[in-house]
């Protein structure tokens with residue numbers, strides 16, 4: 001023991017070594033959690049289950065490997081084992097098991113698959129390879145993971161509509177339809193439409209609206225935000241665009257704001273909630289977005305304001321939605337034309 005300790009003390013670069021071990025430890029925990037999710041084992045842990053029950057539920061024929069995965073989960077504090085039965089232990093694992101397709105689970109899968117691929121491919125991208133079409137495979141996952149901001153976006157949307165006369169809403173790039181569901185839940189007078197580029201995601205939105213009994217008040221159209229000919233007809237009281245302005249460059253956004261202005265009724269408002277440049281994770285997301293076909297690096301909030309003003313809007317709200325982060329809500333009123 002003493003000898004082993006003294007060898008450790010004389011290890012060259014021991015701080016670098018310790019840093020690597022610390023970093024790998026966090027990475028292994030997330031990798032293990034995502035493997036538990038992907039294999040279906042996490043979903044099978046909605047209640048305590050034995051190895052045999054989990055092998056049956058997941059269709060795993062390699063029982064020894066499944067045992068290793070579960071034991072890794074126990075060693076990393078994700079799972080616990082009581083006798084023969086495994087169950088989630090950490091708060092994160094409990095949430096993943098309770099909602100294996102929810103925003104937390106989807107963000108974990110996005111981080112360990114799509115983002116990981118981006119980082120592996122990054123040298124080529126830095127050398128000038130064009131952005132890749134990751135969203136072809138990961139679009140539906142990204143639509144689910146972006147709901148991780150729902151807690152803040154719901155509050156923003158609620159305050160936006162509180163006490164006003166705005167009733168007819170268009171949600172551009174509506175993703176899986178969560179915001180439309182939330183707007184619809186504010187009262188029976190709210191109705192409108194969503195526009196979504198990805199047909200599979202649009203279908204998710206229709207299903208979500210139908211299961212919230214809102215299918216008759218909100219339609220979901222497949223279309224491109226950049227082509228106002230594919231938008232549902234207006235006029236609308238409010239047009240929202242949440243977590244998607246970074247799909248467009250400044251020129252495309254300028255045209256977008258003009259189309260929004262045309263599709264709004266008198267006194268209509270545009271409301272944007274988005275991650276912007278300058279937050280603690282912005283550079284990370286710039287790498288992911290800047291490597292993905294059809295996406296752009298995050299714009300700054302002042303730049304978005306300038307663009308809206310140039311398109312004839314008057315800014316009436318700018319709120320930082322998450323303390324310490326650069327996720328903003330912006331609302332602007334259409335000027336008289």
Ligand SMILES: C[S@@+](CC[C@H](N)C(=O)[O-])C[C@H]1O[C@@H](n2cnc3c(N)ncnc32)[C@H](O)[C@@H]1O
Nearest residue numbers: 146173174175196197198224225242243244247
């Ligand atoms: C990150 S998700 C955000 C979804 C939703 N607005 C929310 O806040 O949860 C971005 C969505 O915008 C959609 N999108 C991207 N480019 C689009 C375009 N040109 N036209 C319409 N939708 C688009 C994507 O398919 C995706 O579902």
